[in-house]
Amino acid sequence: MPQLSRRRLLAASVPAIGGAAAALHSAVPHRHPWNGAEAQAAAPEHAGHTTHSDGGHASFRDGRTVDDRANGFDAHTILRDFDWGRSTRLPNGRVLREWELFAVDKEIEVAPGVKFAAWTYNGRIPGPTLRCREGDRLRITFVNGSAHPHTIHFHGIHPAEMDGVPGLGDGEIPPGGRTVYEFDALPAGLHLYHCHVRPLAEHIAKGLYGAFIVDPKDAREDADEMVMVMNGFDTNFDRTNEVYAANTIGFAYMDKPIVAKRGELVRVYLVNVLEYDLINSFHLHGNLFDYFPTGTGKTPSELTDTVMLCQGQRGILEWRFPNLGKYMFHAHQSEFTELGWQGFFEVVD
């Protein structure tokens, strides 16, 4: 019963865990965000409480925010940051897009006062949102600056040797190594990329993933576009998450709502990379959205206000806000919500 054990964990000190997981995560701070001395000092009125809905929550919501500068990125920038790469034209007229991705081990503050010893692509979580058009030629140079072997495994259609898994093509890229992944952008849709080295759950949960968008040849309608990669962080290496978010930073869009314009089309590229929990979800308040699973079709599968995604699943959401004001969005698993995965849209004229 993972939930029960997690609740016990929240109520007590962190137990010691042996084996490979402990070795892998030896650099991760063990102090739980809601039970450490610092958190209790920040919320002394809650010091006697032990559940995350009481003592836990307060430490997040006492006006403290993460140090975006130390992280080197912030959730609001990542939200609308689409990386089209460096484009040139091949002799046959096709567009070639090139990126360089490097793996680097880096400490990230994932919630106020909660540091996570992450493995990243380009120093950020999620990695760059790679964007291209259907039929482009893509060339991604991968340099491994991490202390561990890694790969980049892309979803989409490509040759086996470009699949970024151990034993195929260049396989695992050792520390200091490099390789080039090259393939055509197919099919149009919302995809993702992630490391595929074992133990897989750890390599993904440590932060090695990002969104990969292939635009259809006939472009989508203009919209206020955003990417949300739903993720979580196991800060005490017990193979359950202590922090949940869209784009890494718990409560980032609560502390500072996402501004949207009344009547304007909003398009969210939603990707679920959560490890250790079987499902995740996105729920929108005060509205419904058209949902395009995997973004591969032009006809929505559903008009709804909640979608559920398994790990690796993704889809495109589209809607317009007819009314002004603040509207919540969050995972509909209440536990995830309370542990960081919630935010506001603020609709203005």
Ligand SMILES: [Cu+2]
């Ligand atoms: Cu890896």
